[in-house]
Amino acid sequence: MLIYRQITLFTPTRTNLMKENFCPFCNPAVLKSTFAESENFRAVYNLAPVLPGHILIVPKKHLSKFLEIDEALIAEMVSFSRKIIKVIAKAFKTDSFDWTIQDGKPAGQTVEHMHMHIIPRHENDLPDPGDWYPMLKKKTEAFIDSTNRNKLSEEEIVNICQNLKKNYRELF
Numbered sequence: 001m002l003i004y005r006q007i008t009l010f011t012p013t014r015t016n017l018m019k020e021n022f023c024p025f026c027n028p029a030v031l032k033s034t035f036a037e038s039e040n041f042r043a044v045y046n047l048a049p050v051l052p053g054h055i056l057i058v059p060k061k062h063l064s065k066f067l068e069i070d071e072a073l074i075a076e077m078v079s080f081s082r083k084i085i086k087v088i089a090k091a092f093k094t095d096s097f098d099w100t101i102q103d104g105k106p107a108g109q110t111v112e113h114m115h116m117h118i119i120p121r122h123e124n125d126l127p128d129p130g131d132w133y134p135m136l137k138k139k140t141e142a143f144i145d146s147t148n149r150n151k152l153s154e155e156e157i158v159n160i161c162q163n164l165k166k167n168y169r170e171l172f
Contacts, residue, residue: 023112024111025115033047036084036164036168038076040059041059043087044056045157045161047157051126054117056117063114088118090170094121094122097118097121098119100119101115
């Protein structure tokens with residue numbers, strides 16, 4: 001019963017219960033890697049970052065596709081993402097970012113819960129600035145949403161998120 005109560009906190013309707021029961025972004029465990037929130041979105045540090053500082057902007061409500069988000073929520077997502085960019089810029093000492101959404105399985109979406117990736121970039125972090133994109137086409141391990149990338153330890157996630165929370169509090 002306790003697990004059911006935890007899940008229902010993140011579940012908008014009973015019809016989505018089965019799908020959301022297995023969604024990593026609806027699971028309360030996502031809070032361990034969450035470092036900031038708005039009314040309807042979370043900033044989550046990616047457990048398997050493509051590059052250091054790779055974060056996800058995730059709706060709190062289970063929405064599978066970008067077109068399921070209404071105009072008001074899109075405005076909130078962009079506004080919240082701009083705040084998070086300032087936090088990431090400070091923490092990872094950069095002013096350059098890739099913003100991307102994989103919308104649907106053919107686009108590389110592996111978690112059926114809409115989310116936006118924000119990846120801080122640095123000079124020469126890859127041989128060519130756009131190298132992460134061709135990697136998506138080369139092999140499964142390189143997919144931006146891949147479950148095959150190396151994951152950070154729980155201790156690493158806790159340390160990174162503590163630093164990001166501190167930066168968020170200082171800036172906002």
